[in-house]
Amino acid sequence: xxxxxxxxASGLSCPLPILKTKKAxxxxxxxxxxxxxxxxxxxxKDMQAFADQTGNPLLSSTEEGGxxxxxxxxx
Amino acid sequence: MTxxxxxxxxxxxTLDMAYPPFILASTAAALGYExxxxxxxxxxxxxxxxxxxxxxxxxxxxxxxMPVPMPVMVQMLPGMETMATMMMKDKLKKKGVASLEExxxxxxxxxxxxxxxxxxxxxxxxxxxxFIDGIEYGGAAMFLGFAGDxxxxxxx
Numbered sequence: 001x002x003x004x005x006x007x008x009a010s011g012l013s014c015p016l017p018i019l020k021t022k023k024a025x026x027x028x029x030x031x032x033x034x035x036x037x038x039x040x041x042x043x044x045k046d047m048q049a050f051a052d053q054t055g056n057p058l059l060s061s062t063e064e065g066g067x068x069x070x071x072x073x074x075x
Numbered sequence: 076m077t078x079x080x081x082x083x084x085x086x087x088x089t090l091d092m093a094y095p096p097f098i099l100a101s102t103a104a105a106l107g108y109e110x111x112x113x114x115x116x117x118x119x120x121x122x123x124x125x126x127x128x129x130x131x132x133x134x135x136x137x138x139x140x141m142p143v144p145m146p147v148m149v150q151m152l153p154g155m156e157t158m159a160t161m162m163m164k165d166k167l168k169k170k171g172v173a174s175l176e177e178x179x180x181x182x183x184x185x186x187x188x189x190x191x192x193x194x195x196x197x198x199x200x201x202x203x204x205x206f207i208d209g210i211e212y213g214g215a216a217m218f219l220g221f222a223g224d225x226x227x228x229x230x231x
Binding site: 011012013014015016018019021022039040050053054 | 099101102105106107170171172173181183
């Protein structure tokens with residue numbers, strides 16, 4: 001999937017992946033896509049909840065070799 | 076969509092009890108909530124510039140997981156609190172949990188409003204210069220003015 005910005009939250013625990021996602025989205029423009037990588041398994045449900053509550057669509061959420069990869073579109 | 080609001084009363088000044096208010100406040104702010112945290116009694120310690128006095132004690136804390144079982148008589152020895160605090164901080168760091176300082180500044184960056192209880196500041200003769208910048212001082216009525224209109228209100 002194409003993306004405009006990427007950051008790696010590997011090794012960080014709740015709530016840092018969410019807080020850093022929020023920060024990363026702040027300097028993006030509407031429609032741009034953020035790729036976020038995390039190792040915290042709690043981030044799967046947290047990212048979905050973040051998307052539901054903020055209205056930024058979670059385009060995909062996958063797991064690959066212990067890493068969780070998210071693509072989120074800025075609303 | 077109207078902005079959701081959350082109010083938290085933080086009354087504890089130990090390392091373990093310092094985390095919930097800062098985690099919930101920073102996360103709620105990231106979710107778009109307007110957040111206020113009212114720090115009273117021992118919770119005021121969490122607003123000090125220097126957080127090195129925020130510790131955890133194994134004493135009277137039977138649920139705290141210990142690497143080796145430790146009798147209460149040993150837990151009360153001098154230096155045990157400092158050692159437990161060091162071990163807990165080390166564990167938090169290893170597991171990628173943010174430090175209190177980091178979570179606190181993330182809260183402030185996200186416009187979480189911190190209110191220090193003026194009565195407790197006076198009671199314990201705290202100096203305003205001991206506290207971080209960007210906080211407000213107020214009382215119960217000021218807090219309730221905001222809390223009465225919130226979606227979530229927690230006492231920690």
